Amino acid sequence: MKAYFTRLFQYDCYANQTILEAIIKAGGPEKAVQLMAHILAAQQIWLNRCLGLPPANVELWAGPGTPATDLAEKISKNHDAWIEYVARLSDPDFDKTIHYQNLRGDKWESRLVDILAHIINHGTHHRAQIGQLLKFAGAENLPVTDYIAYIRQINY
Numbered sequence: 001m002k003a004y005f006t007r008l009f010q011y012d013c014y015a016n017q018t019i020l021e022a023i024i025k026a027g028g029p030e031k032a033v034q035l036m037a038h039i040l041a042a043q044q045i046w047l048n049r050c051l052g053l054p055p056a057n058v059e060l061w062a063g064p065g066t067p068a069t070d071l072a073e074k075i076s077k078n079h080d081a082w083i084e085y086v087a088r089l090s091d092p093d094f095d096k097t098i099h100y101q102n103l104r105g106d107k108w109e110s111r112l113v114d115i116l117a118h119i120i121n122h123g124t125h126h127r128a129q130i131g132q133l134l135k136f137a138g139a140e141n142l143p144v145t146d147y148i149a150y151i152r153q154i155n156y
Contacts, residue, residue: 001094008120013079015145028068029137032130037062040074049100
């Protein structure tokens with residue numbers, strides 16, 4: 001499980017960096033930047049939950065004016081933090097239950113393995129939305145951010 005989720009978080013970082021480059025190349029369309037910032041904020045919120053820390057001091061939905069260029073460092077920091085977290089896990093840890101509150105204050109519990117899968121799927125979902133927004137903004141070609149394409153790239 002550790003190797004699997006490490007690979008998924010490496011893919012997530014690659015896909016985030018790749019789509020951010022496309023956002024910047026397209027002139028930083030506001031909605032695309034906001035979605036990218038949302039992916040990164042959600043990752044920080046979930047990491048704190050998994051670590052049992054107080055809620056991350058981030059806005060889940062960034063307001064207008066967030067510079068796209070500010071997001072590259074957040075991608076890198078999030079990636080490093082998640083890789084470090086996964087590296088410390090033992091196999092039984094993946095099945096442990098994480099108790100947390102959502103942003104409305106509702107109490108929930110989920111298995112860590114399901115949270116990790118959610119984080120990766122959440123990013124994929126919003127990157128697809130970003131791709132659509134970039135097309136609407138006039139981007140002619142979008143980068144390939146599919147997981148299998150990433151795996152082919154690193155294996156060859």
